[in-house]
Amino acid sequence: MKGFLGSQDIASKPLLAHLGCMPHSHLPPHPVLSLHDSQSRATVPFTPIDPAHVKVYYCGPTVYDLAHIGNLRAMLTADVLVRLLRHVYPRVTFVRNITDVDDKITARARANGEDIGSLTQRTTEEFHQDLASMNVLPPDIEPRATHNIGEMQAMIARLIENGHAYEAEGHVLFSVGSFPSYGALSGRNPEELEAGARVEVAPYKKAPGDFVLWKPSDADQPGWDSPWGRGRPGWHIECSAMSHRYLGDSFDIHGGGSDLLFPHHENERAQSLCCFPHGKFANYWVHNAMLLVEGEKMSKSLGNFLTIRDVLAQAPAEALRLLLLGAHYRSTLNYTQAGLQEARKTLDRFYRALAAGPVPETDVPEGVMQALADDLNTPKAIAELHALAAQALAGDRQAAGALKAGAGMLGLLQGDPEQWFKGDASDEDTAIEALINERLVARKARDFAKADALRDQLQAQGIVLEDTKDGTSWRRA
Numbered sequence: 001m002k003g004f005l006g007s008q009d010i011a012s013k014p015l016l017a018h019l020g021c022m023p024h025s026h027l028p029p030h031p032v033l034s035l036h037d038s039q040s041r042a043t044v045p046f047t048p049i050d051p052a053h054v055k056v057y058y059c060g061p062t063v064y065d066l067a068h069i070g071n072l073r074a075m076l077t078a079d080v081l082v083r084l085l086r087h088v089y090p091r092v093t094f095v096r097n098i099t100d101v102d103d104k105i106t107a108r109a110r111a112n113g114e115d116i117g118s119l120t121q122r123t124t125e126e127f128h129q130d131l132a133s134m135n136v137l138p139p140d141i142e143p144r145a146t147h148n149i150g151e152m153q154a155m156i157a158r159l160i161e162n163g164h165a166y167e168a169e170g171h172v173l174f175s176v177g178s179f180p181s182y183g184a185l186s187g188r189n190p191e192e193l194e195a196g197a198r199v200e201v202a203p204y205k206k207a208p209g210d211f212v213l214w215k216p217s218d219a220d221q222p223g224w225d226s227p228w229g230r231g232r233p234g235w236h237i238e239c240s241a242m243s244h245r246y247l248g249d250s251f252d253i254h255g256g257g258s259d260l261l262f263p264h265h266e267n268e269r270a271q272s273l274c275c276f277p278h279g280k281f282a283n284y285w286v287h288n289a290m291l292l293v294e295g296e297k298m299s300k301s302l303g304n305f306l307t308i309r310d311v312l313a314q315a316p317a318e319a320l321r322l323l324l325l326g327a328h329y330r331s332t333l334n335y336t337q338a339g340l341q342e343a344r345k346t347l348d349r350f351y352r353a354l355a356a357g358p359v360p361e362t363d364v365p366e367g368v369m370q371a372l373a374d375d376l377n378t379p380k381a382i383a384e385l386h387a388l389a390a391q392a393l394a395g396d397r398q399a400a401g402a403l404k405a406g407a408g409m410l411g412l413l414q415g416d417p418e419q420w421f422k423g424d425a426s427d428e429d430t431a432i433e434a435l436i437n438e439r440l441v442a443r444k445a446r447d448f449a450k451a452d453a454l455r456d457q458l459q460a461q462g463i464v465l466e467d468t469k470d471g472t473s474w475r476r477a
């Protein structure tokens with residue numbers, strides 16, 4: 001068995017105490033974490049390839065506009081998953097890319113009369129700020145597509161060489177018919193796809209489902225020299241190349257919103273498995289469901305399109321975070337004003353429970369761990385927090401400690417209760433957290449001079465940072 005409990009050095013670590021078993025007692029025979037895997041369409045035990053180092057890839061944003069709350073739901077699902085994995089396993093590498101070359105970016109830059117580089121840079125910074133204010137931890141590696149064009153070209157060349165791709169009129173296309181397992185992830189079969197194809201099929205395609213790996217660029221479009229002429233990559237090959245560069249032929253979990261399942265993830269899988277046939281690409285696929293706003297699909301035309309910033313202008317970030325985690329990630333979530341107010345009231349109660357007396361340091365309570373280990377059951381974990389808050393309000397300070405530790409797994413209740421009740425400090429806190437996040441990004445990029453300068457800047461504002469293995473916390477000196 002390859003589950004992490006089979007490995008001696010890891011099994012002896014105190015993490016097992018969090019999972020409700022004593023380090024020296026009889027070990028349970030199965031992995032303790034289960035996840036719903038989209039490919040097998042079942043909730044299955046999670047067994048990492050290497051329990052000493054778990055590897056996760058998530059598709060990141062295409063940077064041309066502010067992130068909306070639907071984007072946020074995917075980022076929050078990843079955040080809870082990675083927090084849980086970090087709690088259980090000694091090392092987790094979480095890669096989340098930035099798509100900074102895309103026709104939507106080119107079009108937006110043109111419409112704004114803005115340089116593409118300035119648009120992508122500005123939007124990436126806004127994305128980082130928004131996620132920092134939502135207390136979403138930064139990824140370990142955040143590759144940019146434009147920094148990985150060489151890897152994409154190498155993969156495309158290899159796919160042509162082994163008969164899975166062909167060149168036609170300056171394009172390189174993936175030949176869907178060359179990969180018998182195409183459709184296995186999304187459950188669609190190629191015939192069905194062809195029959196359902198309503199879009200006009202480009203004449204240079206051998207089959208309607210064939211998709212672009214490389215396409216030619218005009219002089220006013222971003223482009224790179226290649227064996228197939230000056231051009232730019234298709235979106236799907238970007239993620240195949242970046243996941244391979246940083247995580248290898250086989251890694252544990254690939255995630256994203258359910259809107260990415262087809263065609264994006266199906267195509268990523270086809271490219272990667274055909275290019276690296278000895279690897280497995282992703283062992284588990286995690287997809288979060290979509291989000292409604294007041295019962296309707298979010299769209300610009302309905303006028304109910306909400307960016308993260310729109311919501312944060314009217315409510316604390318933590319209330320939005322609690323609201324979004326209040327539904328299981330595989331259920332459709334209905335965002336409502338009433339729900340946001342409810343989340344705020346819940347946090348009032350939770351912070352009252354913390355403020356009512358001392359909060360001792362405790363382990364993450366077993367009930368919260370079990371809920372999250374059961375396919376990230378966040379609503380059940382939150383129900384546990386409600387029970388702990390009730391006990392804490394009745395005077396049980398151990399329960400207050402457990403409330404704080406359990407909420408920490410969800411990235412909640414880590415602030416100062418006094419701050420929460422003051423409320424209006426949130427803008428200032430957002431600015432502080434954005435600087436802390438910028439420092440983390442600098443450190444990951446090994447730019448220690450910049451990281452130190454940011455620490456000094458924060459210190460000058462009276463902010464003390466504390467680095468722990470779970471991230472950076474801060475307090476006022």
Ligand SMILES: [Zn+2]
Nearest residue numbers: 059239264268
């Ligand atoms: Zn992707």
